[in-house]
Amino acid sequence: MTPATAPYGTWTSPIDARTVAAHDGRPEYVGTVGQEVWWTEPRPAEGGRRSLMRLRPDGTGPAESVLPEPWSVRSRVIEYGGRPWAGTERPRGGPLLVFVHGPDQRMYAFEPDAPGGGPRPLTPLSPVGEGLRWVDPVVLPERDEVWCVLEEFTGARPTDVRRVLAAVPLDGSAAEDRTRVRELTDGADRFVTGPRLSPDGRRAAWLAWNHPRMPWDGTEVRLADVTDRGTLTDARPVAGGPDESVVQVDWAADGSLLYSGDASGWWNLYRLDVGADGSGTGSGGRATALCPRQEEFGGPLWRIGSQWFQPLENGLVAVLHGVGPLRLGILEPAGGEPADAPGPWTEWSPTLAVAGTRVIGVAAGPHRTHEVVELDTCTGHALVVGAEHTDPVDPAYYPEPETRLFRGPDGREIHARLAPPRNPAHRAPDGELPPYVVRAHGGPTGRDPLALDLETAYFTSRGIGVAVVDYGGSTGYGRAYRERLRGQWGVVDVEDCAAVARALVEEGTADPARLAIRGGSAGGWTTAVSLTSPLAEGLYACGTIAYPILDLEGWATGETHDFESRYPISLVGEVEEHPERYRDRSPVHHADRVTTPFLLLQGLEDRICPPVQCDRFLAAIADRGVPHAYLTFEGEGHGFHKAETIVRAVEAELSLYAHAFGFDRPDVPPLELDG
Structure with a gap:
């Protein structure tokens, strides 16, 4: 076809505004429940709500939306929100999910495979200010609790607010009774991320910072002991500081702490050995950089619970890294060069999850919108498993970025x-x-x-x-x-x-x-x-x-x-x-x-x-x-x-x-x- 000559700005295009709207947003907050993959997905045509998607491992079909309208899985903690759901396998089989519902910001439990397992509230409402909000949950079935961040408004002004780590009972007893929510920290820190528990369950780590710092200015890694009663004791800083931004912390399978911090001037990945007394020992008391280089292994913490890396059970670490765009790589326990995932994807979102030797994330490219991608670290093979990009028009109408x-x-x-x-x-x-x-x-x-x-x-x-x-x-x-x-x-x-x-x-x-x-x-x-x-x-x-x-x-x-x-x-x-x-x-x-x-x-x-x-x-x-x-x-x-x-x-x-x-x-x- 010979192109028609027409002034710039007047060209006709099959990409209309409704096509733009239909493809607005991206899948987010990927996670695994057993071998199942779950994530949230936008629904612009349904009032802009966010659905919760489930992909079964048995190959019985594509991902399904498990929550109909008007359910919307979205937290408003710090207004930008963060990870709004978590899940675990029930002892009797099937998943147990907890999620934050956007309109009322209550946390709900959800057992999609159980009779009568529809959403039931776990947290109460509050008439004060913007009420109670929750984010970055971790389900602890052995304690019959959800540990998460609680944001509680104490007055009418937007700055009348406190944030703590909290434990919410799974039995629903706090749905009408705020006193049933156990506070795990004292509220001395203005901002906190959700707790990450060590493999043996004896320690918890999280991030904390205070005004006037933003999380890309300076944060601290807090480490605390977990008592048999489920309380946190002896919380102490082990990494970060007022001029070092740590944006994620998690535990490796061997019980060492991993975190992404910018002490070098770039967000790099560090390992901190935690001694028997809970102190950070590392190398002479210092953390060890696993892959020191002038590129980013992290990003700005606008949403609580963002994940730029994920440790695998075999000691490997999935990392997002790069200068500008972030790509997915696999890092050996001793460090070295990341082995990058193959495929057409040039940008990976900070929402990684792992299951065994599989890494799941959200990725996009110059000719592909964001989709859920799974990498098998044993074979090096990557494939799309959800929200797969389909071309609404001929890709020749897409821009070629320079x-x-x-x-x-x-x-x-x-x-x-x-x-x-x-x-x-x-x-x-x-x-x-x-x-x-x-x-x-x-x-x-x-x-x-x-x-x-x-x-x-x-x-x-x-x-x-x-x-x-x-x-x-x-x-x-x-x-x-x-x-x-x-x-x-x-x-x-x-x-x-x-x-x-x-x-x-x-x-x-x-x-x-x-x-x-x-x-x-x-x-x-x-x-x-x-x-x-x-x-x-x-x-x-x-x-x-x-x-x-x-x-x-x-x-x-x-x-x-x-x-x-x-x-x-x-x-x-x-x-x-x-x-x-x-x-x-x-x-x-x-x-x-x-x-x-x-x-x-x-x-x-x-x-x-x-x-x-x-x-x-x-x-x-x-x-x-x-x-x-x-x-x-x-x-x-x-x-x-x-x-x-x-x-x-x-x-x-x-x-x-x-x-x-x-x-x-x-x-x-x-x-x-x-x-």
Whole structure:
């Protein structure tokens, strides 16, 4: 077929917004119950709930969703949640699961193979603040308990909260009686992860940290003895510290502790021998690095219970590692070089599980969305076992990502990835340069995965390029790169995105008159600052701002949740010491600088970046004549999960670009711009 000639941005594509919505999200929180594999999976068409999936080992069929609507397996601890379920085999056969139900945040027990084994509540409700929440559970049938993290609100403010390790009885006696929940720690630590029990059950290890540190700044590994009565005694730090980020801890089969920490400047894997007295002995009292190298064996702990490594019973360790994208490797007990899993996958999520010699995880590639993959460490063979990617359209419509390294101010490196326009049915007229959208990821302590994203393909297949920027402050490139943003949020991120955009123009890749910027959450902040800052003045023709921070002082003084309430201290500085920074960098105080059209997208139930920030910004630009649209969505929080929301947002964004870049898109509803 000879491609038809048509201007960039006007190309027709089989990837419509409903296709994007249908493939939104990814499987998460893989685990095993005996030889069975379980995980959670999104259901955008069912109100955005998350289902619990079960794959039997007998080959009787594909994975099945075991919880019908309206059940949704999702924790809201620290708002970003974490591992919401755990399971074990019952002595009489069949699985026993516990899970957190999203709408009420109660923990439930579930025995799918038992008569009358439907979900039954294990934990009570609370009328105080946001109530009681639970995450990162471990089922201990020998104690008839679930050990997990309890987040308990003590007042109406989002920072009126405490977190402890807790033991919940499996018999349901705590379902109406809070006093039946045993607290295992004293609440002295503001943040904790779930406990990991040693192979002999005599010790427990977990992570802890306190304000104002974030978990990528510094955490401690806590080790405690487990008494016969099921209490924890003599809790003491054995690794980590205020300037060392440990993001995961677990036990090897030989009783040594494994953890991922960044003492070297990179998240690497360490082994700590635990003596008979419970002290960390290691090598002269120090931990031993199993594979010391300048790449990451961990990532930012945004979700409690994330797993970048898993020890196998034969002493091998499954690890995620890499610079930027993370791949799956198998590490020998003595260390050495990881043996990487074969296959087309370039990005593995931090949700590993093991069963015998099998490793199960969630992986994706440039032409594959996230799917559940199993690796047999004996044969080295990997195969998809769940959520298998199927092409909704011809893969020729997918973008071909190009990993690039750009230079910013002072010659600093900027990691980025380009997705140029690609459509087998169209080509642009000779001499025309394509429009490009610069995408700033959220976090800001995060990065974009190297994986097929149909939302990106929606735009590239229509003739709009996308540049994904891992600006200074992103993870995946070592602690020094991550800390470029320290005190510089709203500066370095904005400069780096602008440097990539300008480089694309200078090298003849992008049309200088048709550049846009977009982002959600912290990326929404970077987008809004880019439209109001002299650092990117006159660069972008428009911007898409999703669930953003717009008033930094308000966000730092009570308008966000507890987990990130002190985050601005590292990103900007103490608000009392640097009030001018908070004002000078906040878009709400520089609305007079906005001259380009923008689209603002906001969930009305967002506890992280609340709608009041958008209201304040819109009031500041009122009557200024700047074309803009503000779309709000009932029932959506921080990030969009419902199919109808995703469709509306994606089509509105395309309509904005059509308006700003000067082409027609009759296939989407026109965006009504005020101003």
